[in-house]
Amino acid sequence: MRSELFVIVFHFFAFILLMQGLFPFSSSTNQISTRSCFNSPKSTNRRVIIILIDALRSDYIFNRNHSFYLRSIGKLEEEKKALSIKLRTHTPTVTLPRLKAILTGTIPSFWDVLFNYNSSSLEIDNLLFQYKKKYPEKKIVFYGDDTWLKLFPHGIFSRSYGLQSFFVSDFKEIDINVTRGLYAELDQREQWDLLIVHYLGLDHIGHAYGAFNSFVQDKLTEMDEMIEYVYSKVDSNDVILITGDHGMIDQGGHGGSSNEEIFVPAVFISKGFQEIYRDENEYFQIDLTPTLSALLEIAIPFNNLGILIENVLQTFQLIKKTNLFQCLIDDNRRQLVNLLSNTKLSTAFNDLQQIRQQAMKLANEQDFLMLILSIFIFFLSTILLWFHISKMCSIAIVISILFYVISNRIFVSLSIGIISFCFIGFKQGQRRSIDYKFEEKTNLSSQLLIYYPIFHCISLFSSSFIEEEHQTWYYLLSTYLFLRTFEQKSFQYFIFFLFSRLIRSWNQTGNKWLNLPDIGDFLNKSDHQIYLFVVHVLSSIVFVYLLNKSKQCRLTYLFPMIIFIYRWNLFSSFSSLTPLLYYGLLFYFLIRKEMSIPNILFCLLFLICRTHNCVIIVIYMIFYEYLPVTDGSLAFLLSQSAFFHLGNSNSFVTIDISTGFVGIPIYIPIIHGFFISLSTYGLSILWLMKLSREQRTIYLLQLTLINTLFSVCVLLQRYHLFVWTVFAPKLFYQSAQTALSFMLFF
Numbered sequence: 001m002r003s004e005l006f007v008i009v010f011h012f013f014a015f016i017l018l019m020q021g022l023f024p025f026s027s028s029t030n031q032i033s034t035r036s037c038f039n040s041p042k043s044t045n046r047r048v049i050i051i052l053i054d055a056l057r058s059d060y061i062f063n064r065n066h067s068f069y070l071r072s073i074g075k076l077e078e079e080k081k082a083l084s085i086k087l088r089t090h091t092p093t094v095t096l097p098r099l100k101a102i103l104t105g106t107i108p109s110f111w112d113v114l115f116n117y118n119s120s121s122l123e124i125d126n127l128l129f130q131y132k133k134k135y136p137e138k139k140i141v142f143y144g145d146d147t148w149l150k151l152f153p154h155g156i157f158s159r160s161y162g163l164q165s166f167f168v169s170d171f172k173e174i175d176i177n178v179t180r181g182l183y184a185e186l187d188q189r190e191q192w193d194l195l196i197v198h199y200l201g202l203d204h205i206g207h208a209y210g211a212f213n214s215f216v217q218d219k220l221t222e223m224d225e226m227i228e229y230v231y232s233k234v235d236s237n238d239v240i241l242i243t244g245d246h247g248m249i250d251q252g253g254h255g256g257s258s259n260e261e262i263f264v265p266a267v268f269i270s271k272g273f274q275e276i277y278r279d280e281n282e283y284f285q286i287d288l289t290p291t292l293s294a295l296l297e298i299a300i301p302f303n304n305l306g307i308l309i310e311n312v313l314q315t316f317q318l319i320k321k322t323n324l325f326q327c328l329i330d331d332n333r334r335q336l337v338n339l340l341s342n343t344k345l346s347t348a349f350n351d352l353q354q355i356r357q358q359a360m361k362l363a364n365e366q367d368f369l370m371l372i373l374s375i376f377i378f379f380l381s382t383i384l385l386w387f388h389i390s391k392m393c394s395i396a397i398v399i400s401i402l403f404y405v406i407s408n409r410i411f412v413s414l415s416i417g418i419i420s421f422c423f424i425g426f427k428q429g430q431r432r433s434i435d436y437k438f439e440e441k442t443n444l445s446s447q448l449l450i451y452y453p454i455f456h457c458i459s460l461f462s463s464s465f466i467e468e469e470h471q472t473w474y475y476l477l478s479t480y481l482f483l484r485t486f487e488q489k490s491f492q493y494f495i496f497f498l499f500s501r502l503i504r505s506w507n508q509t510g511n512k513w514l515n516l517p518d519i520g521d522f523l524n525k526s527d528h529q530i531y532l533f534v535v536h537v538l539s540s541i542v543f544v545y546l547l548n549k550s551k552q553c554r555l556t557y558l559f560p561m562i563i564f565i566y567r568w569n570l571f572s573s574f575s576s577l578t579p580l581l582y583y584g585l586l587f588y589f590l591i592r593k594e595m596s597i598p599n600i601l602f603c604l605l606f607l608i609c610r611t612h613n614c615v616i617i618v619i620y621m622i623f624y625e626y627l628p629v630t631d632g633s634l635a636f637l638l639s640q641s642a643f644f645h646l647g648n649s650n651s652f653v654t655i656d657i658s659t660g661f662v663g664i665p666i667y668i669p670i671i672h673g674f675f676i677s678l679s680t681y682g683l684s685i686l687w688l689m690k691l692s693r694e695q696r697t698i699y700l701l702q703l704t705l706i707n708t709l710f711s712v713c714v715l716l717q718r719y720h721l722f723v724w725t726v727f728a729p730k731l732f733y734q735s736a737q738t739a740l741s742f743m744l745f746f
């Protein structure tokens with residue numbers, strides 16, 4: 001039995017182990033805080049309105065030097081009725097982890113990135129639970145992102161209206177519905193005590209068009225009008241908090257750790273402010289948790305890692321109540337110390353930051369055993385490629401079960417089973433040869449294909465090389481095509497070389513130079529739409545020619561027409577549904593076998609990609625048709641280059657979730673996930689379809705070697721600050737690439 005499928009499965013499991021060891025599940029307990037400085041069941045009649053604007057960057061509040069900011073906040077600050085502070089979020093900067101951070105005061109784990117698409121209920125102590133625990137008769141009302149309803153499915157809200165957060169093509173209606181509910185509640189203020197609204201339109205615009213465009217200006221104006229109206233309807237005892245869950249980069253994505261993503265504003269507004277106590281300090285987003293607890297007069301959630309924001313308490317006059325203020329500080333310190341296993345730290349007020357740092361370190365402690373087991377599995381299963389699988393390997397299943405019965409640790413038991421499987425395979429399995437030799441060893445281009453994997457593997461030990469990995473692949477691809485041009489004395493290879501130089505400037509990616517303008521930015525400017533249209537027309541002509549080159553099929557001429565109607569909105573509301581006809585035609589060709597699988601995938605990619613990226617798809621169709629690919633190393637080089645040419649990177653920022661809604665009028669998670677995966681990896685996977693089974697084994701060998709060496713790199717640098725920003729996305733992409741390669745051997 002050939003070993004490729006087992007190797008892929010074992011590597012994918014090793015990635016799970018590695019991520020579990022590096023980013024363990026949250027260590028938060030299910031204990032509930034019972035102590036509070038507000039022991040009386042009575043409270044002030046203060047109503048609180050929390051307005052969360054998704055992807056609200058800090059410069060939309062603090063940078064008054066350009067036209068993209070909320071003018072209403074500036075006006076209220078001039079009237080001394082608003083206090084604005086800058087908050088620093090933790091990565092990953094996506095909605096679910098950020099909501100958990102605000103509500104619980106904890107730092108969510110890496111796994112919340114995956115659960116962001118389908119979150120489960122929030123079981124640990126949090127602000128809303130404490131609020132209902134102390135005031136069961138009070139009413140909490142919510143409008144907006146339905147992630148809140150998934151976090152609190154059991155009747156926390158007296159009234160609620162959830163809206164699908166991932167339908168990113170909706171900029172207007174989704175926020176209009178939220179505002180309609182908000183205004184209705186302001187007209188019946190006696191029917192609620194805590195009102196929460198979560199706006200999504202700004203985030204959706206960012207995903208589609210970036211952070212600076214006319215849509216964003218219109219949205220900020222809309223938010224200004226809403227804020228002014230809300231302020232006009234509240235009284236002097238009420239509090240309004242306006243904040244964001246995360247920011248976004250200039251291109252509109254988020255999930256990474258750039259300043260544009262991690263800094264968000266928090267604006268406290270009240271007609272009752274007598275004096276504003278400002279400072280220039282930056283606070284953590286989790287510091288909102290104990291601060292809101294004080295304003296709501298409830299206990300601080302048990303697992304909170306935040307520290308009270310003192311100037312907010314001063315502005316609300318709480319600091320003048322000396323006994324209460326000291327109680328709040330002592331309670332915050334006691335609550336943080338309770339999270340430590342070693343409580344011998346000083347309890348002086350000046351040590352509060354130190355206590356927090358120790359608690360954070362304990363909450364995010366890495367599992368060294370998991371890391372070591374994952375490296376063993378990576379290493380042993382890679383060696384397994386050189387062996388046929390023996391039936392005796394099934395004994396490993398028994399070993400795994402017995403170990404689980406003894407230890408009751410599922411991950412460790414499965415690891416022991418896999419390691420046993422590999423050793424039995426080495427002992428009992430028949431050796432196999434892998435033909436990874438090249439026909440023309442003397443050619444420089446062939447030598448490059450033989451030795452470039454060594455250079456790439458060494459580069460993985462540098463975080464900067466991982467951040468800018470696209471530069472490595474661009475250089476290798478251009479060098480290979482340049483060498484082949486002279487070796488073959490071929491004008492065709494020279495054209496390929498020019499294409500490779502062109503498309504490397506199409507989408508600026510990576511981290512260090514992401515903000516530099518590129519050809520895609522130029523084409524997408526509102527006053528350059530004519531250039532984008534011309535590029536789209538020319539790409540469509542070549543696209544149809546390549547589709548019909550081998551076999552004439554007149555129906556394929558409908559493809560560019562459908563895409564034109566959709567992309568340029570030629571028939572108003574009907575245009576958004578035209579891709580359904582496109583999908584129907586592709587299904588027809590698939591059933592009748594009138595189009596190859598690679599061409600069907602190219603057709604799908606041509607539809608769901610960004611308009612300016614049509615050129616990338618067409619150039620790769622030319623490469624696929626005319627560039628000879630005879631070995632796995634060249635296919636690997638082309639597949640990695642294709643991933644980055646589309647604008648992807650080793651960062652969550654560049655995941656384009658808008659591709660999941662091309663022609664799909666409702667949110668269907670499976671279809672949504674399929675289209676996102678296709679737009680991210682489709683162009684890479686296509687190259688593997690050109691390979692024979694033996695050549696695919698070469699590809700897999702290179703992939704597994706990279707996985708193994710990268711795991712060692714992660715182990716050696718696991719405590720560095722860039723572990724989240726560089727390693728987490730790279731681990732995610734490598735594991736996804738490994739999983740997708742499974743289909744090539746199935």
